[in-house]
Amino acid sequence: MLYYALVFFIIAIIAAVLGFSGLAAGAAGIAKILFVVFLVIAIATFAVNLLKGR
Structure with a gap:
């Protein structure tokens, strides 16, 4: 998901x-x-991972 956010950010800059x-x-x-x-x-x-460790 972070990858797609970066892709749309680059598209926004180019546009x-x-x-x-x-x-x-x-x-x-x-x-x-x-x-x-x-x-x-x-x-x-x-x-969730923090709570599972307890």
């Missing part, structure tokens, strides 16, 4: 450089959502 502001905003929004989902899953996995 912004080329002047496609609408596409850049859309790709950046998708990248933000994917990154937040990644963080939530990573924190949940860390918490």
Whole structure:
């Protein structure tokens, strides 16, 4: 999931450089959502593994 967030971020940067502001905003929004989902899953996995160790 982090890979896809990075891909959409790169697409957003390229689109912004080329002047496609609408596409850049859309790709950046998708990248933000994917990154937040990644963080939530990573924190949940860390918490579950931490609780299993006790």
